[in-house]
Amino acid sequence: DAGITQSPRYKITETGRQVTLMCHQTWSHSYMFWYRQDLGHGLRLIYYSAAADITDKGEVPDGYVVSRSKTENFPLTLESATRSQTSVYFCASSDRARVETDTQYFGPGTRLTVL
Amino acid sequence: GQNIDQPTEMTATEGAIVQINCTYQTSGFNGLFWYQQHAGEAPTFLSYNVLDGLEEKGRFSSFLSRSKGYSYLLLKELQMKDSASYLCAVLDSNYQLIWGAGTKLIIKP
Numbered sequence: 001d002a003g004i005t006q007s008p009r010y011k012i013t014e015t016g017r018q019v020t021l022m023c024h025q026t027w028s029h030s031y032m033f034w035y036r037q038d039l040g041h042g043l044r045l046i047y048y049s050a051a052a053d054i055t056d057k058g059e060v061p062d063g064y065v066v067s068r069s070k071t072e073n074f075p076l077t078l079e080s081a082t083r084s085q086t087s088v089y090f091c092a093s094s095d096r097a098r099v100e101t102d103t104q105y106f107g108p109g110t111r112l113t114v115l
Numbered sequence: 116g117q118n119i120d121q122p123t124e125m126t127a128t129e130g131a132i133v134q135i136n137c138t139y140q141t142s143g144f145n146g147l148f149w150y151q152q153h154a155g156e157a158p159t160f161l162s163y164n165v166l167d168g169l170e171e172k173g174r175f176s177s178f179l180s181r182s183k184g185y186s187y188l189l190l191k192e193l194q195m196k197d198s199a200s201y202l203c204a205v206l207d208s209n210y211q212l213i214w215g216a217g218t219k220l221i222i223k224p
Contacts, residue, residue, distance in 0.1 A: 040216060041216055042119065042202065042204075042213075042214030042215050042216045042217065043158070043202070043204075043212075043214040044214070045211065045212070058211075090157060090158070102146075102206065102210070102212075103148075103160045103163070104160070104212065105160075106157035106158050106159070107157060108156070108157050109156075109157055
């Protein structure tokens with residue numbers, strides 16, 4: 001089915017472990033984003049990518065790594081998970097055909113718990 | 116710094132009208148978005164404003180005043196399914212979306 005998917009939907013891990021969250025979109029959108037959402041905060045941008053092999057930091061990039069070798073995939077890796085990274089992670093994409101009317105389309109989210 | 120303020124929670128009655136306000140202070144302005152997010156789900160796009168005035172889309176309308184740094188989302192004929200969080204977001208001078216914390220809307224029968 002067309003759209004944007006994330007996996008896993010739920011993940012429990014331990015402090016210090018490496019975790020990778022996957023994001024896949026079938027629209028061929030050029031832009032992809034990773035956000036985290038915590039109670040009392042708005043969505044906070046972790047990293048974004050304008051195209052394959054082009055990534056840039058957002059508001060809260062520390063402790064995270066991204067890559068984008070293919071347009072459709074944008075994995076997010078927590079190199080050494082910490083409890084403060086317990087959150088809901090959303091991936092989003094947009095085509096930015098007209099950046100002034102940029103609408104982002106969100107995946108279903110991954111709920112990550114770090115023990 | 117950049118800041119977007121929305122009320123944390125609002126309560127309204129089924130069939131009534133509710134207005135959710137959003138004020139912003141950002142480095143530049145290239146448009147304001149409203150998204151709806153049901154509990155446990157992803158945000159979905161509702162509306163976009165870049166010029167002053169009211170944009171109407173069915174039961175939902177969104178208003179913008181750039182000089183006042185102010186927007187509101189107006190929901191008419193409220194239905195139980197409108198119970199959700201409503202997120203205000205501003206596209207800044209770097210074309211990055213800055214998000215408010217969201218307003219949780221509770222609809223009572």
